[in-house]
Amino acid sequence: MRRVPLHHWLATLPGLLILLGVPFANRVQARVLGMPFLLAWIVGCVLLTSLVMAIVGRLDDERARRTRSAGPPTGPGRAP
């Protein structure tokens, strides 16, 4: 199996924060911007998803560029 690049694991973070975090975030206090904590937690996770996926995308682009300039013409671990 192809090795999973380290930064791809980053993409699992928001999902884990939702699936594993909700049991602990299930409360009303403290309010964030007037919202109950549970809702605020979820909104935070959604925003984080966007941020994290942008970062992962950027890192992948960079890696693709590096690989292209470094050598094999087939590209960054992708089918030609």
Place this chain on the structure above:
Amino acid sequence: MNPALAILALFLAISLALGLLARRGRTMTLEQWSVGGRGFGAVFVFLLMAGEIYTTFTFLGGSGWAYGRGAPAFYILCYGAIAYSISYFLLPVIWRYATTHQLHSQADFFVRKYQSPALGVLVSLVGVVALVPYLVLQLKGLGIIVSETSYGALSVPAAVWISVTALVVYVILSGVHGSAWTAVLKDIMILGVAVALGIYLPWRYYGGLGPMFEAIEKAKPGFLTLPAKGMSVSWFVSTVLLTSLGFYMWPHAFSSTYTAKSEQVFRKNAAVMPLYQLVLLFVFFTGFAAILQVPGLTGAQADLSLLKVSKLAFGPVMVGLIGAAGLLTALVPGSMILMTASTILAKNVYRPLARSASEETISRLARGLVPVVALVAVYFTLEGGSAIVPLLLLGYNFVTQLFPSLLLSLPEKPLATPAGVMAGIVTGVATIAWTSLSSITLAKAFPDWPPVITDLNVGIVAMIANIVVLVVVSALTRKRARVAVAAATMVAVLVFVPTSRADDSNVPIATDPFSGGIPTTDPAGGTVLPAGTNVDRFTPVFAPIPLKNTQLGWGLGVMAGAIHRFDADTTVKPSTGVIGGFYTENDSWGLLAVEMARLAHDSWRLRGLASHCDINYDFFGIGEDAGNAGQSIPLNQTLDFGVAAVLRRVSTGLYLGGALMAMSTKVELQSGGAPGVPLPPGDSPRATLVAPGIQGELDTRDDDYWPTRGSLAKLKGWFFTDGLGSTRNFQRYMGGWTWYTHLPARQLVIAGNANLSAASGDVPFYALPSVGAGEYAFRGYEQGRYRDKVMVCAQAEARWHSSGRAGATAFAGFAQVAPSVGDLSNALVLPAGGIGVRYQMTQQYPMHLRLDYAWGRNEGLLYFAVAEAF
């Protein structure tokens, strides 16, 4: 006509016009009609995908659930985010494959990957079945919007008929281009309206978000957090998980990925879509704002909350605009769904059945089916009574059943077989259909189980059934299914750990040292290897062995030792020597050392065993009535014992010899226990037992770990006598015969076993034969629950092994206990059966990890061990 309705009509006209305009200058081939010629950039794909995802469901269902249920509605915000992070990795893979092979629909993907047109038909049907509730909810939304904004001038049925006609017309005329253009309009509208309402309403009625939530919390305490039961955290997490996996399994969502120009599109969308998702937040605010302003909407009525509160707050013109936004959120996805459903019916259901049909015919049929599908949806819309969110969840549960098959298809060679995938999907879908038709929930089926388990979305159960069947059938229909089986074993373990709690009372592996239990000296392990095979004389083995015993519970054993050979000849079975220990969850533990040697070309068999155990288990009493009653007392027993045996070959496969056993034991009652189960006097606390024995065996098996032919017959007698220092005088006999055969392909082995154990004299209870204990471990009854002076048992097992490391089994049999041989004819028959999976631990020797689940008269029991039961 009031102004609101006029605005609504205007927007309907605009969306129709857009659909027709989009069509100009293009020839409507199937390729153009269904995937837009594969030329859509990030913006259009984004809009198309948003178009399907932000639907009436979000607009009316999202606010309706916030209004009616509170915090559980937040799940809608979560699953999208998770699905988008998955999409970053998943969609490019799908897109590349679809583009290379010029695919149109989701079913095409499965057909191509698994090389199975039949699978395509099945996937299509599942997709269409799931799309119907999705379409129904759009029409329901349309009906609500149109009739509400008409201020009662139009009835819901009239509104539904008008909208569905418009929908059908523009789908037929312009296909996906119509959807994309209307999507642009729709997205501007929904964004504007949702955000405006979500900010304005809380401010207007409460003076801000904070005061609004405080007022709700005061009026309905606990409404803003997940409840402890029902739609609890457990429901929430399982639902988010399932729906995020199902997100792209919708046929229209799946095939809209095909419209992308490059895979870069998906990478961008993964970052942008979650932000767009936040529109939902404002939809929730609107629903929450409605709670105290338009109270009293219950059940499916809650879906009206957004429009009701809008009508309260605004004049008809504004209500008309809000209604128009709602109209578009139903039209765009509605058209997409209609188109997808009719395309797959024509292309993936009809075509495989009528192979000679031309492209032209299929294309015409696809368009012709649009009104048909629409009519079916209209029927359910006007007949059914469900609220919007449960409808979508039902659809989600259906499509999610496709996820395991998709995942296993992604490697270059699919990890499952078409038959396995189809069987899995059918099982999953049937489970969903059955649970929703009979409205069975886990909480109703298992009222005693903790809410953490019973609140799980029932789709999880269907998913597990799906995966198990997928793996077993794949394994049965294919040689190399190793990965899939290994994955399933892990899933099965994960699942059964919580569910196996049902039997956490329990008996020891070693209460019955006389015929086996843990440290039976008999499975003199060995595998014959072809002559000249280059093997080490000494193969070290070290294994942590998880185990699940019916009395001791889950535990971990550690075993270290070697499979070794005294002869250089590899055609002789090897010897085994190990030391090990175990500890289980009920605080039982033990240490043991075993050597099973074969000397001088297997003409001598020498066996030795020494062990110390300290085990906790339940004693149920003696006799079948005691077993049926199921009352028990908890005992603690320590044992120190040793056994040595010498057998000599007298002719091919026949060995005869003698043995000596000595043990010292102490049995004590722990506190508690049921009245009416007395510990037999004299059996407690201490005893020293010594016995000489005779043994004989006829062994023609080809392998000791995984025999495929031959048989093994055994006879043993032990004679406990005070002459050698034993404190009790009694005799113990055991006879058993196991027989193996295989189908020509050798992949399927049939094993049969019959055995009888008997005791006579002054027998302590722990030396009595008991069902489930001993070397032919009968599965399905708690060890030691049924014990008496005589026990008979017969069982059969079908064992399948892949050419890799995986295997699966199914078994059934019965046992009886009685005070004497003559009483057997009147004894209760104890039937049991079950299924299991196997994983071969070493490449060289077919020794397996064994996971079995067996059902007996009283309960179902899980077994996890190393080596076969018989």
